[in-house]
Structure formats: C-alpha cells, structure tokens
Amino acid sequence: MSDATFTPAELELMKGAESPIEELGERNLLSPTMTFNEITESVCAPIEGKTPLAWWIGFAIAFTGLGVLGGSITWLFWKGVGIWGNNSPVAWAWDITNFVWWIGIGHAGTLISAILFLFRQKWRTSINRFAEAMTIFAVICAGIFPGLHTGRPWFDYYMVPIPNQMSIWPNFKSPLIWDVFAVSTYATVSILFWYVGLIPDLATLRDRAKTKARRIGFGFFALGWRGSNRHWQVYERAYLILAGLSTPLVLSVHSVVSFDFATSVEPGWHTTIFPPYFVAGAVFSGFAMVLTLMLVCRTVFGLKNIVTMKHLELMNKIMLLTGSLVGYAYAMEFFVAWYSGNQYERYVFINRATGPYAWAYWSMISCNVIFPQIFWFKRFRTSIPVMFAISILINIGMWFERFVIIVTTLHRDYIPSGWGMFHPTMWDIGIYVGSFGLFFTLFLLFLRWIPMIAIAEVKGTLKHAHPHPHHGADPMHDEASAHDALPAPAE
Amino acid sequence: MSTETHSNTDITIEKRPALFLAEFNSPEECMHAAEKLRDAGYKKFDTHTPYPVHGMDEAMGMKDTPLGWLVLALGMTGCLSGFAMMQWMNGIDYPLIIGGKPSDAFPSMIPVMFELTILLSAFAAVFGMLGMNKLPQHHHPVFYSDRFGKFSDDKFFVSVEAADQNFNLVKTRALLESAHPAHLELVEEEVA
Structure with missing residues (x-):
C-alpha cells in the first residue's frame, strides 16, 4: 500500500509524534545520516575515555572552592552569623540573595526537561540531562543559605512538621514555611525526574563496561533495565506525568520564593507582580547558566554534532524573550510605584536608581535588559564568543537583581533614623565563592561519571527512529503487515 | 532439557530453554516481528529497544497502563x-x-x-x-545472551518466553525466522 491511497489527514495521523512539523519550519536538528551507535559513542566517550587535563585543573579549582565553603561554614558554626555583614536594618543580605539566585538558576533545568517536553520541543533532548543536573546542584547550593541564615542551623528541624521538645508546630501561615515545602519538594522531584531519565542510559554504560567494578556500579543503578517495551510503556507514561507535575511545581517554587518578599509590608516588595516576575527571571538566569556550562563542555568533550548551533540559537531566543519579560517587570515596578501615590514605595524606586546602590541597579539593568537585546541579530545569536560573554553577564545581572531587591528595600524603608548601609564581610564572600566550589565539584563529577546527554532520548529524535507502523514501504515487510493497515478511503 | 557436565567439579547443571532471542538491525524489522507474534496469539513476548519505539505498543497488542x-x-x-x-x-x-x-x-x-x-x-x-515494571530486577535470562548488551546501543531484540502457552521449540523458531532476524538464539537458564 503506498502513500497515495491515504488522505492527507490520515498521513498526518501516521506521522510519529517525533517527526518535525514542517509547516512550522521544524527540521531534524541532528544530521539525517547519524546512527544510533554514533550517539552512544559520542556521549559515552567522556565517561569511558581518559580524563582530560582540563578536567583535573577544573576539579582542583572547584575542590579548593569547596574547601573555602567548608572553612567558612565551620567558622560560622563556631562564631555565629555575626561574622556576616547582615545587621539592622539589612537583616537579609547576601545569603538570601544567593539563595534566590541559585534556586533561580535551577529553574532552567526543569523548564527544559518538563515544559519543553510537554510542548514537544525535540531540541531539548540534547541539553535536558545537563540542565537537570545543573538544577539539582543549584538547589543543593541554594539550600545552604537559608539553612545557615536561621542562625542556629542545628534547630532547622523546627521548620519541619515533626514533634519537637517545645510541643509546638510550624506556623503554616508563614511563607518561609511554604518555602521549606516548595524547595524540598522541588529538590526531591528534580532528583526523581533526573534519575528516571538516567535509568536507560545507565544500562547503556553497564552494557559497555570494560571493568567489573563499572558493570556492577552502573548495573546496580540501572536496576536491571532491559529496554523492554512493556517497561518503556509505563516508563514513558511516568516520564510524561513527571513532566506534567514538574511544570506547575517549578512555577510554584519561585512564586513561593517571591511570596517571602511579597507578603511582607516593605516598600518595593509588597507587589503582586513578584511571582511571574521572579519566574521569568529564574528561567532567564538558568538558561544563561546552562549556556555558559554547555559552551565549555561541548568544546572540551567534542559534542558539537549533538549540541548544534541551532540548539544554541534557540536557547539565545529564550533568553531574549525572558530577558525582555524581566525588563518589562522592571519598568512596570517603576510605573506602579509612581501610580500608587505611596511616598515610601516611590522613594524606594527613586533610591534604587539614584541612591547609594545605583551602581548595582544600573549593573542589573545593563546586564539583564540592555546587553541581551543584541540577540535580536542572528549574527550575534550564532556567535559563540558573543553568547558566552552575554551568558556570563546575565548571571552577574541576575545576582544584582536579587541584591537590589533585597538590600535597597531594607536599607531605607520607612523612618530615616532607621536607615543604614550593608557591607559584606570576607565570610559573606567566602561562602558565596565556596558555593561555586560545591556546584562545580558536583558538576565535574557528573561530567565524568554520568552521561551528560540523554542517550535514549536523543536516539528517539533521529529521522529513522520511528517506523510508520501501518506502512508497507519496507521491503522486509511481507503480506502479514497488510492486515492492520488503515482502511483505504471510500471512493 | 539439556544437560552439561562441568568436568572439574563433577556437578551436573541441568538447563532448560528460557526464551528465544531474535536480533534485528532496525526498528521496522523488530516491530514487524512483534506484529507476527501478536497475530499468532503469543502473550509472553517482549521487544528490547535502545529507546521507546512509537507504535510498538500497538504492534505488540498491549493495553494502556493504569x-x-x-x-x-x-x-x-x-x-x-x-x-x-x-x-x-x-x-x-x-x-x-x-x-x-x-x-x-x-x-x-x-x-x-x-x-x-x-x-x-x-x-x-x-x-x-x-x-x-518489577524493577529493580537485576537477574533475567535475557542477560545470559552475549549479544543482548547491544540492545542499549543500536540493536533491536525480540524475546519469546518459554512460559508462553504457544511456545514451541520448532514452531516459534520458524515464526521468528520468517521475520528475517540478523541473529536468532535459544537462551537457556539453569533449573533451580
């Protein structure tokens, strides 16, 4: 039976869900001649090959950073949070800035793995594993800061609804408790989602293992995966459900983080725009971080045939979009401050742009709103040095955004006699720098031990991956396949 | 049933057929074999693929998952x-x-x-x-095959378990051969 006997509607039905939609200008992102084996080989090479010198150098630096973190936290436990620059009136400073910044970075991973999955964006398969790993490590880094900021971290279990010696329960009216639930759920679901995606790829590593230790190690975590279609069916459904669950989850997490500010009665914080504004900013910074890391890894590990220029360009377009959303939010905050007629609200915004922290404010505006506009031009969108520079600038800009929101509001809120300035100490800097050490230590271990690209998922996007089941075009097919072909249209 | 004797230990290990394992080079051929097994009334058979092949659920006659x-x-x-x-x-x-x-x-x-x-x-x-999916399950007869490891790379396998009511050493082999596998083997397991 040939294609000519089908109506266009039937032909459309027979197309696999993975086929590019040509009407929308979609094309196969990977070369049509690429084979399954080529994907296996290129993704497994960084794990099975010799460790590059660059990895060791990077690991040494990251591990040093981790040491700085350990030292700073140890000193903090010994002396207390007084070693930080936080003081009245700025009681939330770098620690909360870093918390919001790190957790925001994590959001791109979930966006790529869940939201783009639901929208059937095939290009996500080349970057989702990488971005999900980044999510988990960023959430780990984020979790450190509020945990320490409580002042007596050994009492952090008061935040969890378990019986304690005071016979008192958490106050569920507090957005800070909502945060505990949102962030811990987010961390748990992200790890589950990541691990479920990893199972088939760990089986690939198990089956390729040259040493017994690797076969047992990868085999243990591969859970005895045998690629069974009866398993794939439930697996794919579980993956779809997890994507469906992660999508509202990721939107809720940064919304809840923004409630920490929005539910307080502080000028510059008490606004309803915060949840969408925070989510857009989170995705923005997260994509920038994925891009920074991806540009380095695809060069060092030679993955240019899987993470193509087209992928990078699409990421730049998302950054242009989310950057512009953030720019709109900045403008709208100013408008509403003026329109509210509230003198405190107006003063906070005038103070942000012209006061003692104006340098931070204008760093934020230029890094987040002005520089990314360069991505309107295809020439810059497809230039690796330009996108690398912009991605780093966005990360800096987004850190300043949180710093500006937190510090400029607190340092001059209501009564001028209560005003003051914030000055970071070396321990503020030490813990922040140290959190990079933790992040990159975990990330470099991930690159060496776990496939950084989802092997099974990328294979599923190849042109020849999905046969048309009711189609007799293959010469290997014989009469047996004709019985279940679609009925010919009545004519 | 077949037996083999380990001469150095003098322990006799009894073996019985566990499953037929047919190897294919493309998802089309694998799916085609699955359709044949489905139409012949087999129930305890499976396909093993490097990624989920769309349309395989129908080809195997599987019901939706709850x-x-x-x-x-x-x-x-x-x-x-x-x-x-x-x-x-x-x-x-x-x-x-x-x-x-x-x-x-x-x-x-x-x-x-x-x-x-x-x-x-x-x-x-x-x-x-x-x-x-009854996972983790690290032990399964398919892993006795030396060729099976390629399922996670670029090969497509069909397995038919001996426990299937239609399983027959001659007829099942003939049915699988009619789908032109690149390789076909009978995997045996030890009798417990």
Whole structure:
C-alpha cells in the first residue's frame, strides 16, 4: 500500500509524534545520516575515555572552592552569623540573595526537561540531562543559605512538621514555611525526574563496561533495565506525568520564593507582580547558566554534532524573550510605584536608581535588559564568543537583581533614623565563592561519571527512529503487515 | 532439557530453554516481528529497544497502563492529608493566632497542600512505574545472551518466553525466522 491511497489527514495521523512539523519550519536538528551507535559513542566517550587535563585543573579549582565553603561554614558554626555583614536594618543580605539566585538558576533545568517536553520541543533532548543536573546542584547550593541564615542551623528541624521538645508546630501561615515545602519538594522531584531519565542510559554504560567494578556500579543503578517495551510503556507514561507535575511545581517554587518578599509590608516588595516576575527571571538566569556550562563542555568533550548551533540559537531566543519579560517587570515596578501615590514605595524606586546602590541597579539593568537585546541579530545569536560573554553577564545581572531587591528595600524603608548601609564581610564572600566550589565539584563529577546527554532520548529524535507502523514501504515487510493497515478511503 | 557436565567439579547443571532471542538491525524489522507474534496469539513476548519505539505498543497488542490512576489517587491523598495535617496542627492541637487571622485559616494552607500533592504524585509516578515494571530486577535470562548488551546501543531484540502457552521449540523458531532476524538464539537458564 503506498502513500497515495491515504488522505492527507490520515498521513498526518501516521506521522510519529517525533517527526518535525514542517509547516512550522521544524527540521531534524541532528544530521539525517547519524546512527544510533554514533550517539552512544559520542556521549559515552567522556565517561569511558581518559580524563582530560582540563578536567583535573577544573576539579582542583572547584575542590579548593569547596574547601573555602567548608572553612567558612565551620567558622560560622563556631562564631555565629555575626561574622556576616547582615545587621539592622539589612537583616537579609547576601545569603538570601544567593539563595534566590541559585534556586533561580535551577529553574532552567526543569523548564527544559518538563515544559519543553510537554510542548514537544525535540531540541531539548540534547541539553535536558545537563540542565537537570545543573538544577539539582543549584538547589543543593541554594539550600545552604537559608539553612545557615536561621542562625542556629542545628534547630532547622523546627521548620519541619515533626514533634519537637517545645510541643509546638510550624506556623503554616508563614511563607518561609511554604518555602521549606516548595524547595524540598522541588529538590526531591528534580532528583526523581533526573534519575528516571538516567535509568536507560545507565544500562547503556553497564552494557559497555570494560571493568567489573563499572558493570556492577552502573548495573546496580540501572536496576536491571532491559529496554523492554512493556517497561518503556509505563516508563514513558511516568516520564510524561513527571513532566506534567514538574511544570506547575517549578512555577510554584519561585512564586513561593517571591511570596517571602511579597507578603511582607516593605516598600518595593509588597507587589503582586513578584511571582511571574521572579519566574521569568529564574528561567532567564538558568538558561544563561546552562549556556555558559554547555559552551565549555561541548568544546572540551567534542559534542558539537549533538549540541548544534541551532540548539544554541534557540536557547539565545529564550533568553531574549525572558530577558525582555524581566525588563518589562522592571519598568512596570517603576510605573506602579509612581501610580500608587505611596511616598515610601516611590522613594524606594527613586533610591534604587539614584541612591547609594545605583551602581548595582544600573549593573542589573545593563546586564539583564540592555546587553541581551543584541540577540535580536542572528549574527550575534550564532556567535559563540558573543553568547558566552552575554551568558556570563546575565548571571552577574541576575545576582544584582536579587541584591537590589533585597538590600535597597531594607536599607531605607520607612523612618530615616532607621536607615543604614550593608557591607559584606570576607565570610559573606567566602561562602558565596565556596558555593561555586560545591556546584562545580558536583558538576565535574557528573561530567565524568554520568552521561551528560540523554542517550535514549536523543536516539528517539533521529529521522529513522520511528517506523510508520501501518506502512508497507519496507521491503522486509511481507503480506502479514497488510492486515492492520488503515482502511483505504471510500471512493 | 539439556544437560552439561562441568568436568572439574563433577556437578551436573541441568538447563532448560528460557526464551528465544531474535536480533534485528532496525526498528521496522523488530516491530514487524512483534506484529507476527501478536497475530499468532503469543502473550509472553517482549521487544528490547535502545529507546521507546512509537507504535510498538500497538504492534505488540498491549493495553494502556493504569499508572495515571495511581498518581491521581496519591496526589489527592497528598492534598487532603496536607490539609488535615495543617488543620490539626495549627487549628486544633496548638492554635497559633498570627496576624489576627483565624488559627485554621484555609487560604494560607494552599501552597503547602499544592506542594504535597505534587510530592506524593511524583512518588506514585516513579515508584508506581518501578513496581509495575518489577524493577529493580537485576537477574533475567535475557542477560545470559552475549549479544543482548547491544540492545542499549543500536540493536533491536525480540524475546519469546518459554512460559508462553504457544511456545514451541520448532514452531516459534520458524515464526521468528520468517521475520528475517540478523541473529536468532535459544537462551537457556539453569533449573533451580
């Protein structure tokens, strides 16, 4: 039976869900001649090959950073949070800035793995594993800061609804408790989602293992995966459900983080725009971080045939979009401050742009709103040095955004006699720098031990991956396949 | 049944056929073999592919999975138990009056109810999936085949278990051969 006997509607039905939609200008992102084996080989090479010198150098630096973190936290436990620059009136400073910044970075991973999955964006398969790993490590880094900021971290279990010696329960009216639930759920679901995606790829590593230790190690975590279609069916459904669950989850997490500010009665914080504004900013910074890391890894590990220029360009377009959303939010905050007629609200915004922290404010505006506009031009969108520079600038800009929101509001809120300035100490800097050490230590271990690209998922996007089941075009097919072909249209 | 003797230990290991394993080079051929087995009335057969091949569920005659219902049930459990927990803790066991609001105020409980819905749903999705697939299961006769490891690279396998009511050493082999596999083998397992 040939294609000519089908109506266009039937032909459309027979197309696999993975086929590019040509009407929308979609094309196969990977070369049509690429084979399954080529994907296996290129993704497994960084794990099975010799460790590059660059990895060791990077690991040494990251591990040093981790040491700085350990030292700073140890000193903090010994002396207390007084070693930080936080003081009245700025009681939330770098620690909360870093918390919001790190957790925001994590959001791109979930966006790529869940939201783009639901929208059937095939290009996500080349970057989702990488971005999900980044999510988990960023959430780990984020979790450190509020945990320490409580002042007596050994009492952090008061935040969890378990019986304690005071016979008192958490106050569920507090957005800070909502945060505990949102962030811990987010961390748990992200790890589950990541691990479920990893199972088939760990089986690939198990089956390729040259040493017994690797076969047992990868085999243990591969859970005895045998690629069974009866398993794939439930697996794919579980993956779809997890994507469906992660999508509202990721939107809720940064919304809840923004409630920490929005539910307080502080000028510059008490606004309803915060949840969408925070989510857009989170995705923005997260994509920038994925891009920074991806540009380095695809060069060092030679993955240019899987993470193509087209992928990078699409990421730049998302950054242009989310950057512009953030720019709109900045403008709208100013408008509403003026329109509210509230003198405190107006003063906070005038103070942000012209006061003692104006340098931070204008760093934020230029890094987040002005520089990314360069991505309107295809020439810059497809230039690796330009996108690398912009991605780093966005990360800096987004850190300043949180710093500006937190510090400029607190340092001059209501009564001028209560005003003051914030000055970071070396321990503020030490813990922040140290959190990079933790992040990159975990990330470099991930690159060496776990496939950084989802092997099974990328294979599923190849042109020849999905046969048309009711189609007799293959010469290997014989009469047996004709019985279940679609009925010919009545004519 | 076949037997082999390990001469150095003098232990006789009895073996019996566990499954037929047919290897294919392309998803089309693999799917085609699955369709043949389905049409011949086989039930305990499977395909082993490097990635989920779309259309294979129909080719194997599989029913839809009920996983979604399990997730729905656990998600609702999470939502309601979160609500009950907060009502009891803040409203009944140790009322906390904060901001002049009722101690059991519902609106402020929505975020935590939402997060617990998601958390329990995710547990249901992941552990339900593993449970329905009977994973982890590190031991399976397919792994006795030296060629099977390629399933996670670029080969496509069809396995027919000896436990299937239609399994027949001659007829099943003939049926699989009619699908032109690149390789066909009978995998044996030790009799326990």
